[in-house]
Amino acid sequence: MLIISHLTASYGGPTIIKDVALEINEKEIVTLIGPNGAGKSTVLRSIFGITQLNKNSSIRFFDQELTGLSTQEIVQLGITYDPQGRTIFPSLTVDENLDMGAYLLIDSNLVRERKDYVYKEFPRLKERRDQKSKTLSGGEQQMLAIGRCLMLSPKLLLLDEPSIGLAPKIIAEVFEKLVQIRDSGVSILMVEQNATQALKISDRAYVLELGENRLTGTGHELLKNPEVKKLYLGA
Amino acid sequence: MDILPQLLINGLISGSTIALIAVGLSLIFGVLKFMNFAHGEIAMLGAYFYYYFFITLGWPVLPSMAITVALCAFVGFLFNRFIFWPLRKESQWTLLIVSVGVGMLIKNSVQLVASGSTRTYSQANEPSVVHHFFGDALIITSNQILIIVSAFVLMLGLFFFLKYSKLGKSIRALSDNMSLAGVVGIDIRRSVDWIFVLSSAIAGFAGILIAYEESLTPNMGQHLSILAFVAVILGGLGSIPGALVGGLLIGLLQDVGTGLTIGGYSIPSSYKSLIAFSVLILFLLFRPRGLFGISLEEDKSQKE
Numbered sequence: 213m214l215i216i217s218h219l220t221a222s223y224g225g226p227t228i229i230k231d232v233a234l235e236i237n238e239k240e241i242v243t244l245i246g247p248n249g250a251g252k253s254t255v256l257r258s259i260f261g262i263t264q265l266n267k268n269s270s271i272r273f274f275d276q277e278l279t280g281l282s283t284q285e286i287v288q289l290g291i292t293y294d295p296q297g298r299t300i301f302p303s304l305t306v307d308e309n310l311d312m313g314a315y316l317l318i319d320s321n322l323v324r325e326r327k328d329y330v331y332k333e334f335p336r337l338k339e340r341r342d343q344k345s346k347t348l349s350g351g352e353q354q355m356l357a358i359g360r361c362l363m364l365s366p367k368l369l370l371l372d373e374p375s376i377g378l379a380p381k382i383i384a385e386v387f388e389k390l391v392q393i394r395d396s397g398v399s400i401l402m403v404e405q406n407a408t409q410a411l412k413i414s415d416r417a418y419v420l421e422l423g424e425n426r427l428t429g430t431g432h433e434l435l436k437n438p439e440v441k442k443l444y445l446g447a
Numbered sequence: 448m449d450i451l452p453q454l455l456i457n458g459l460i461s462g463s464t465i466a467l468i469a470v471g472l473s474l475i476f477g478v479l480k481f482m483n484f485a486h487g488e489i490a491m492l493g494a495y496f497y498y499y500f501f502i503t504l505g506w507p508v509l510p511s512m513a514i515t516v517a518l519c520a521f522v523g524f525l526f527n528r529f530i531f532w533p534l535r536k537e538s539q540w541t542l543l544i545v546s547v548g549v550g551m552l553i554k555n556s557v558q559l560v561a562s563g564s565t566r567t568y569s570q571a572n573e574p575s576v577v578h579h580f581f582g583d584a585l586i587i588t589s590n591q592i593l594i595i596v597s598a599f600v601l602m603l604g605l606f607f608f609l610k611y612s613k614l615g616k617s618i619r620a621l622s623d624n625m626s627l628a629g630v631v632g633i634d635i636r637r638s639v640d641w642i643f644v645l646s647s648a649i650a651g652f653a654g655i656l657i658a659y660e661e662s663l664t665p666n667m668g669q670h671l672s673i674l675a676f677v678a679v680i681l682g683g684l685g686s687i688p689g690a691l692v693g694g695l696l697i698g699l700l701q702d703v704g705t706g707l708t709i710g711g712y713s714i715p716s717s718y719k720s721l722i723a724f725s726v727l728i729l730f731l732l733f734r735p736r737g738l739f740g741i742s743l744e745e746d747k748s749q750k751e
Contacts, residue, residue: 260630287632295630301623304616311613312620316632360631 213238213399214259214273214368220266221251221258228254228263229423236368241390241400243431245407245444246420252403253296255420256370259401260293261286273368287316290367294357294374302346306337309345309356313363323363330359333389351382358389362398369393371402375409387413407444411435419444452585454706455699460591460660462698463598466691467653468671469678470605471646473690476679477622478639479535481542485526485550486650487672491665493519493651494658495557498566515655516648522553523647524640532639550672558665566663594656601649602691609687618642622685670720677727683740692738697723 219232229251236242244252257263259271261283271278278286292313301309310330314323331338334355340348345356354374361369374390375383383406391413394400404410411417414431419440427440434440468490475483496518500511526549534542576589609615621628621638629635657667675690678697682689701723705716714721730737 262629283629284632284634287630293630295627299624299627299630301620301627303623304619308616308619311616312628312631312633315613315617 214271214401216255216259216272217270218266218268219255219258219271220269221254221263224264227266227423229258229420232420232423232425234418234425234428236399236401238367238399239394239397240415241394241402241413241431243407243410243414243417244401244403244420245405245410245417245434245440246426247443248405249422250420251423252420253372254423256293256295256372256401256403259286259291259370284316287364290364291370292361292364292366292368293370294361294372296372296376299357300345300348300353300360302344304345305342306345306348306356307341309360310337310363313360317364326363326365330362333362333392334359350378351385354378354382354386355389358386358393362393366398369398369400371400373403373405375404375406380409383409407440408435449584450706451703452581454703456585456587456591456595457706458699458702459695460594460698461657461702462695463595463602464653464657464660464694465671465674465678465698466694467598467601467656468650469675469682469690469694470602470687471650472672472675473679473682473685473687474618474622474642474646477685477687478618478625478642479531479542481539481546482676482679483531484543484546484669484672484676485553486546486646487670487675488550488553488668489519489523489647489650490654490657490671491663491668492522492553492557493654494663494667495561495665496651497655497658498561498568498663502566502568512652512655516651519651519654520644520648523643523650527640527643531643532636535639550669554665554668561665563665568659568663590659594660598653598656601652605649606688614638614641674723677723679737680727681730681737683737686737686739689737689739697726700726 214236216235217233219229220227221229232251232255234242234255244255246252254263258265258269259278261278261281265279269279273289273291276289278289301312304312307327310327311323314326317323331341336352337356337359340352345353348356358371358374374386378386387409390400402410411431411434416428416430417434418425419427419434427434427437429437468487472483472486475486493515496515497511500506500514501508530545530549531542534545578587578589578592579585580587609619617628617633617638618641621633621635625635657671674697675694678693679690680693681696682691682693701719704722705714705719707713
């Protein structure tokens with residue numbers, strides 16, 4: 213559904229990623245791993261149109277070229293993005309955070325329907341719907357960020373380090389939720405430092421290094437790959 | 448102590464108008480993270496626009512008010528679009544200094560066109576109806592009642608707008624986390640435009656109320672900017688209810704503080720500003736987060 217090729221991007225200065233290619237199919241969790249500074253987050257930002265792309269870069273979503281589109285247009289095509297682990301609007305209530313996730317939806321019945329769905333998936337959020345979101349625990353905030361991304365019922369979800377700063381038990385909960393979301397038909401592209409746990413739930417993964425493609429394979433292949441083991445899994 | 452009710456009412460009148468200006472200052476600070484010292488000048492501009500339509504042209508009250516508020520909103524929009532928005536990536540100090548400059552521009556333009564002399568609305572006004580309460584302990588004019596009522600109605604309206612409307616929620620989201628607001632599809636430029644339009648319209652209206660109660664001079668804006676600034680610090684940076692409460696408190700403290708005679712001592716009313724600034728300094732020293740807000744150091748939404 214998403215095919216990235218020759219992606220070369222910068223923030224106006226030095227080139228951060230060079231000639232990156234990757235592909236995401238429907239109902240797939242794809243993970244980007246790699247050392248700090250490998251340009252993993254830049255890939256997500258580029259999909260969302262917030263980097264400067266080289267003119268050969270191509271990001272195709274179904275039959276639509278995404279490069280050059282505005283954020284609003286990209287969101288409306290069915291891609292939502294959680295920028296950097298646990299991004300919420302802290303002074304807004306849980307309910308209002310979800311409203312903001314549905315900002316581009318005009319139909320208020322549809323907003324209500326989607327909200328019911330998110331609350332069904334995340335009952336804890338429902339209990340806290342009128343609380344300010346900054347009072348939630350780290351895990352709950354991450355769930356809220358994911359719930360917010362689901363408000364537009366996207367086809368593709370981009371997550372930047374959903375496990376950051378969370379306790380291992382909570383990470384397992386979050387990842388389990390991601391598997392459920394994939395099974396409901398949403399593809400997920402995520403960036404993760406926590407490679408072992410992320411690879412276990414990933415259908416496929418890419419290893420980036422110094423802004424370039426290094427390796428690719430299924431989650432299990434990479435888990436067993438000696439090089440990956442040595443460099444990123446701490447084995 | 449028998450003048451206390453009168454002092455409280457006077458304080459409430461000036462406080463509610465300061466609050467209206469402070470809330471706009473707070474909204475603008477929320478998104479662009481700078482203190483807009485031109486904001487009080489919009490109130491001054493409102494007072495003068497109204498003078499032109501109501502006194503000079505002799506229009507009825509409501510149309511004069513409507514066009515004044517619309518013009519102030521438009522001026523706010525222009526200043527944002529052509530000055531503040533293009534500079535939004537600069538440091539907050541750059542923006543602050545620019546806003547001081549913009550304020551001078553507005554003030555001197557008014558001085559040039561309308562002259563620096565003091566004016567009042569009363570010359571064309573019939574003397575206002577006076578109401579007495581508790582014998583003569585409390586004297587309020589009809590105008591003053593209208594000022595308090597309209598200021599509170601406006602504050603309440605603003606509260607419901609920010610709390611429940613989609614635009615209101617998106618404005619709060621924007622001041623919480625601007626980059627995330629962009630990611631969920633909020634049109635940031637348009638929302639910031641709206642914040643300036645709204646804040647300037649409210650400030651313009653507040654300017655009319657203030658000029659009814661006091662008088663008009665081109666210097667009034669600067670003073671109002673500073674009072675609103677004190678109100679925002681007092682209430683707590685980034686807190687809209689804080690700005691409202693801060694404004695009311697400043698008004699009350701000034702009027703009660705200069706009106707009361709305690710043990711033979713009193714502060715002359717020309718030293719009102721002494722009270723406002725003492726409060727400012729005390730808060731900055733001992734409670735920089737204000738009553739409801741977060742301190743600058745904790746404000747994680749600061750510019751990256």
